[in-house]
Amino acid sequence: MARVLNFNPGPATLPLAALERAQKEFTDYKGTGMSILEHSHRGKDYDAVHNEAIGLLRELLDVPDDYHVLFLQGGASQQFAVVPMNLLPEGKSADYIVTGAWGKKAFAEAQIVGKARLAATTAADNFVRLPKQEELDLDSNAAYVHFTSNETINGVQYLDKFPETGSVPLVCDMSSDFLWRKFDVRKFGLIYAGAQKNIGPSGVTCVLVRKDLVEAGRTDIPKIFRYKTQADANSLANTAPTFSIYLMRNVLQWVKDSGGLEQIEKWNREKGRLVYSFLDENKDYFKSPVQVDYRSVMNIVFRLPTPELEAKLVAEAAAAGFVGLKGHRSVGGIRISAYNAISVEAIQKLLAYLKDFAAKNG
Numbered sequence: 001m002a003r004v005l006n007f008n009p010g011p012a013t014l015p016l017a018a019l020e021r022a023q024k025e026f027t028d029y030k031g032t033g034m035s036i037l038e039h040s041h042r043g044k045d046y047d048a049v050h051n052e053a054i055g056l057l058r059e060l061l062d063v064p065d066d067y068h069v070l071f072l073q074g075g076a077s078q079q080f081a082v083v084p085m086n087l088l089p090e091g092k093s094a095d096y097i098v099t100g101a102w103g104k105k106a107f108a109e110a111q112i113v114g115k116a117r118l119a120a121t122t123a124a125d126n127f128v129r130l131p132k133q134e135e136l137d138l139d140s141n142a143a144y145v146h147f148t149s150n151e152t153i154n155g156v157q158y159l160d161k162f163p164e165t166g167s168v169p170l171v172c173d174m175s176s177d178f179l180w181r182k183f184d185v186r187k188f189g190l191i192y193a194g195a196q197k198n199i200g201p202s203g204v205t206c207v208l209v210r211k212d213l214v215e216a217g218r219t220d221i222p223k224i225f226r227y228k229t230q231a232d233a234n235s236l237a238n239t240a241p242t243f244s245i246y247l248m249r250n251v252l253q254w255v256k257d258s259g260g261l262e263q264i265e266k267w268n269r270e271k272g273r274l275v276y277s278f279l280d281e282n283k284d285y286f287k288s289p290v291q292v293d294y295r296s297v298m299n300i301v302f303r304l305p306t307p308e309l310e311a312k313l314v315a316e317a318a319a320a321g322f323v324g325l326k327g328h329r330s331v332g333g334i335r336i337s338a339y340n341a342i343s344v345e346a347i348q349k350l351l352a353y354l355k356d357f358a359a360k361n362g
């Protein structure tokens with residue numbers, strides 16, 4: 001079997017254990033004579049998977065009882081619109097902290113739905129840093145404050161402290177770093193994350209949301225877009241993305257079997273330390289644009305001396321079994337997406353390859 005080392009930003013590599021479990025169960029799920037894809041979303045077999053996935057998420061993150069765990073469709077991009085549709089009423093405004101390409105899109109969508117204000121942006125610095133708390137221009141009457149915990153394209157991440165917003169609910173797009181470590185869910189009013197970066201395949205978006213915010217949500221929007229509709233139905237108001245949720249369940253079980261989020265965080269921090277020390281030791285050749293305190297451990301972006309060398313690296317590395325290293329088309333360069341399913345060993349192999357490449361193409 002020839003599996004490559006896959007550094008794609010999303011859909012991204014998945015733990016082999018999660019894929020093999022799906023393979024084993026694929027054509028005959030638990031002796032039912034059909035795959036889980038073919039089961040009714042209202043049947044007891046699928047229901048067990050659905051609730052197991054919710055239970056695992058609750059357990060891994062200690063999700064408090066006054067939060068819903070929702071599994072929705074439409075990706076994180078749909079949440080850019082659905083968050084303000086639900087949480088931003090007439091006469092109120094929402095604050096947006098824009099630290100990269102995804103935050104910019106979220107802000108633009110919110111402005112279509114209602115009144116949204118820019119509380120801070122690092123656009124003038126090309127998104128190579130995050131704003132400090134004292135730089136935030138926060139409205140104490142805002143409906144919520146939205147930010148992006150990890151900017152997948154720009155490679156900046158909130159590694160320690162999140163923005164402080166007092167009593168104003170904090171809303172976070174955690175698509176590319178959800179479950180990279182444990183965090184205190186209570187700091188947030190709402191968190192959303194498309195699964196296909198760090199916790200599963202595409203097709204399902206996790207939302208953790210405080211129950212009182214759901215209850216207070218707007219009712220002048222179509223029912224299908226109300227959080228309450230899915231919250232009241234345990235995310236089964238209509239047909240759920242059953243196979244995506246099933247696979248996410250397998251990934252969550254792998255996280256638990258690996259030692260939980262404490263172990264996952266240790267690996268992720270070690271991977272980040274290895275890559276950035278390598279880049280810093282070889283900074284004549286590899287240039288990391290992001291300021292040290294904000295360097296993402298999930299998406300590591302850097303430049304080579306020329307765009308031609310970058311293209312050469314992407315192509316030659318792929319031929320050698322290291323795929324998905326091309327930076328996003330909007331920013332260029334190289335990007336290593338080092339999500340949970342990328343092992344420390346995979347990073348060590350990649351760094352040895354990069355060292356060799358630099359020596360040969362100096």
Ligand SMILES: *Cc1c(COP(=O)(O)O)cnc(C)c1O
Nearest residue numbers: 075076077102152173175176194
């Ligand atoms: C990928 C990504 C999105 C968009 O996700 P879709 O599921 O494709 O809509 C939004 N935000 C962040 C931070 C992302 O990484």
